[in-house]
Amino acid sequence: MEQNRPGLIMCVCTGKCPGFSKMDIWDFINRVRVELPVEYGFIHPQLCEEDGDRFLADMLKGKRKMIVAGCAPNMQKKMFRDAFAAAGMDITTDLVAIDIRDMTTDEAVEKVSAALNGMKEKAP
Numbered sequence: 001m002e003q004n005r006p007g008l009i010m011c012v013c014t015g016k017c018p019g020f021s022k023m024d025i026w027d028f029i030n031r032v033r034v035e036l037p038v039e040y041g042f043i044h045p046q047l048c049e050e051d052g053d054r055f056l057a058d059m060l061k062g063k064r065k066m067i068v069a070g071c072a073p074n075m076q077k078k079m080f081r082d083a084f085a086a087a088g089m090d091i092t093t094d095l096v097a098i099d100i101r102d103m104t105t106d107e108a109v110e111k112v113s114a115a116l117n118g119m120k121e122k123a124p
Contacts, residue, residue: 004064005039006096006119008032008112009056011047011070019071019101028105032112039064048079056080060087065094067115069108073097 010029012020025043033041042059046052047068059066060083068076076097084091096115100108 004062005037006065006067006116007059007062008036008038008041008067008069009047009059010041010043010100011052011068012043012045013071014046017101023100023103023105023108028100028108031105031109035109036113036116038067038112038116053083056083057086060084060089063087063089065096065119067096067098067112069098069100069112071101072099 008029010025010032012025015025029041029043032038044052044055047056047070068080070076077091077095080095080097081091084094089095096119098111098115100111103111
């Protein structure tokens with residue numbers, strides 16, 4: 001059975017984080033959706049808040065591997081571990097957390113592309 005393509009959620013830390021000032025977030029998410037092999041791309045204003053928890057829980061019901069582009073990977077793993085556990089997923093293998101702060105749009109797209117290539121290499 002062919003493995004589903006991962007989903008991508010971009011967390012923009014309320015849109016006020018200076019770490020995203022070099023990037024056009026709309027161009028980034030559209031390029032990822034159209035140019036890269038992801039099932040979907042979403043922007044969420046703040047995944048670490050209550051509505052972010054609910055959004056992530058709904059997204060994980062599909063048991064799809066997830067790339068979250070936003071803040072530091074170690075912070076993402078702390079914030080999202082309960083949601084992944086509740087969905088019966090392993091955060092160490094089912095989440096690819098990448099930090100795209102302080103990057104240009106092109107740099108961020110390249111980082112997502114590299115993460116996707118890394119996922120292919122690890123696939124059985």
